[in-house]
Amino acid sequence: MAPGFVNIRRDVDDKFYRYRMPLLLTKIEGKGNGIKTVIPNMADVARALSRPPTYPTKFFGCELGAQTSFDEKVDRYIVNGAHDATRLRELLDTFIDKFVLCGSCKNPETELILTKTEEIIRDCKACGQRTSVDMRHKLTTFILRNPPKKVKTKKGSESNAPEVASPGNGGAEGEEGGGAESDDELTKRIKSEAAELSVKPAIGEDGWSVDTSPEAVKARVKTLETSMQASLVLNGDDDSDEDSNSPYGQIGIWAVEKRADINSVDVFKKAQELGIEKKHRTVQTLVQTLFTEDIVTEIPKFAPVFTKMMTSEKHQKALLGGIERFVGVEHLELLSSVPKILMEFYQADILQEDVIKQWGTHVSKKYVDKETCKKVRKASEPFLKWLDEADDDDEDDDEE
Structure with missing residues (x-):
């Protein structure tokens, strides 16, 4: 084997194994x-x-x-923190196993294909099998938003080139680019599943069926309406009534009742049904009603619908306002978890760094009272500090 090269499958000792790659190198910078x-x-x-x-x-x-952080123009790829080469090579092996090797024959001659149902498939050119990747991994959200570009080969066919999708093709900035509705996978999935809707019996946390008698349903809805009226902040900049009969009150009550049994597609379809899928206030309402005290672990489940709805800075600010209400008013015990909550939304490319920083340095009474606002921002300081240190580090690199 040529010096500096290793088998793509490092568990294969065969010296005639033809799939090779450069040995991953690392360099520690800064202090x-x-x-x-x-x-x-x-x-x-x-x-x-x-x-x-x-x-x-x-x-x-x-x-x-x-x-x-990445800078494709100069091929500079960075992971914050000090990580030795051995550890990163082990992680690269895991990446190869999960996102490169065919799930059937373990051959690396695969291309990633994004399906209409927002699945990521490994299409193997060796055995012809198509195997799906584990969609629970956080990287899948990044891949769905940054699909590999299709490029023409010499014979005119298309293949996945190892290039990064531009913002106009679902890039890292999270903008809806390209203008092609054919790329709107979530919408397609919604339409395809609309004809297959089935009514599921309500199941309680203990596994027993929930009482669905008219009296029981009426009592639950009344309780939820009271809760919604107390918790939702409905500013007067929209054409809706500030009560549980408004579209926001309806989707909020529905989310509280159904959140254990629904997914992102269900949520988006409900928003479409109410005609509020593009409204920033919908984002705020959903943050307050879809999640429980286990919000940190629940965010990945509903991340796709927030990604779909996050079309402007105003939507991001509404999401942050919803977090203020959720933590500062309804779940004060979660104040210490604010950095983790922000990190989850940030890592999923739902919240952008500049919006978070602006929010973190400006006290506002739009969603909560001034004192509550200060408490939430105080709790967010570890995450804001982490963002600042990352930026300072990048500036140091530019000066070198």
Whole structure:
């Protein structure tokens, strides 16, 4: 084997194994809180795997709980923190197993295909099998928003090139680009599932059927209406009544009742039914009603619908306002979890860094009273500090 190269499957000892890649290299830069790990040959490694270099870099960040940054123009890929080469090579093996190797024959000659139902498939050119990746992994959200570009080969056919999708093609900035409705996978899934809707019996937490008699339903709805009226903040900048009969009150009550049995598609369809799927206030309402005290672990479940609805900075601010209400008014015991909550939304590319920073440095009485606002922002300081340190580190690199 050529010096500096290893088998893509490092568990294969066969020296005649033809699938090879450069040995992953690392370089530690900076010091203190600004220390970072640069991967100088990530582009070469990714090219051997036929994947965009941002994919394994982002995978490292997901697995290590670290922020990542990329500069494709100069092939610079960074994972914040000090990480030795051995650890990153082990993680690269995991990435290869999950997102490169065929699930059937374990051959690396695969392309990633994004289906209409928002699944990511490994299409194997060796055995012809198509196997799905584990959609529970956080990297899948990044891949769905940054699909590998299709490029023309010499014979005119299309293949997945190891390049990063531009913002106009679902890029990292989270903008709806390209203008092609054919790429709107969530909408397609909603339409395809609309004809297959079935009514499921309500099941209680103890496994027994919930009482669905008219009296019981009326009593539950009344309780929910009271809760909604007390918790939802409905500013007067929309054409709706400020009560449980408004579209926001309706979707809020529905979310509280159904959240254990619904997914992102169900939520978006309900918003469409009420005609509020594009409204920023819908985002605020859903943050307050879809989640429980286990919000940190629940965010990945509903991340796709927030990604779909997050079409402007105003929507992001409404989401942050919903978090203020959720934590500062309804779940004060979660104040210490604010950094984790923000991190989950940030890692899912739902909240952008500049919006979070602006929110964190400006006290507002729009969603909660001034004192509550200060409490929530005070609780968010560890996350805001983490963002600032990452930026300072990037500036140090630019000066070198």
